[in-house]
């Protein structure tokens with residue numbers, strides 16, 4: 338399970354109210370796209386889900402349990418840039434989280450444990466289409482490949498929730514389309530809930546099961562500090578998309594791989 342309950346969430350920075358009374362129930366395995374004007378608090382909301390920052394008021398529950406106010410392996414994250422470690426190879430990047438988990442002090446594994454993690458990492462690298470690049474460093478990869486690597490690095494930890502902050506925003510349109518197909522395949526296959534911030538409505542409607550809009554209902558300059566953004570639209574995609582299931586309405590080109598006969 339990986340259901341999120343966000344109840345009466347507020348976030349303030351000093352005198353500035355950024356998020357105001359946000360409540361939303363996100364069902365397990367949903368893919369939620371967050372859209373809204375620049376500066377309305379979408380990334381702040383994601384940081385609260387990640388546990389990187391604490392809310393001022395309200396609660397966030399994952400499967401009914403309050404989220405710890407620190408990042409943990411149950412939440413993965415991919416940013417637009419700089420999600421991967423530049424000084425580690427592709428293989429090193431994908432193994433790192435597991436190494437840290439297995440050996441907190443040295444961040445290195447040995448013997449059979451290392452072998453198992455390496456096998457798992459190689460499979461994950463293949464799953465995101467990066468086979469053959471295991472020994473390369475991020476600077477030797479294209480932007481699209483770096484984002485594939487960032488996805489592999491997050492997914493090897495088997496997060497219940499994957500948080501994406503404009504992960505494909507810097508990619509060229511052709512590469513973006515390719516990575517959308519990959520993203521949807523990964524979402525179909527991994528038992529996770531996805532929350533993605535995007536500025537691209539087309540991307541939102543291509544990938545998501547729900548498109549949620551954040552907005553400041555009152556946005557006159559003198560009101561900006563005193564009132565925050567909240568959810569103003571919540572659109573369920575039709576025909577419905579369900580993780581792990583092909584669309585019953587029409588062939589979905591981005592549906593589960595098995596349904597495409599591949």
Ligand SMILES: Nc1ncnc2c1ncn2[C@@H]1O[C@H](COP(=O)(O)OP(=O)(O)OP(=O)(O)O)[C@@H](O)[C@H]1O
Nearest residue numbers: 350353355373374375376377378379380381382534
């Ligand atoms: N650490 C911080 N300290 C003070 N104010 C902050 C902090 N982080 C964000 N803010 C403010 O919170 C507001 C929301 O910022 P946020 O980055 O969450 O918006 P956003 O919707 O993600 O914007 P964009 O779409 O441009 O990325 C902004 O006014 C920003 O200046």
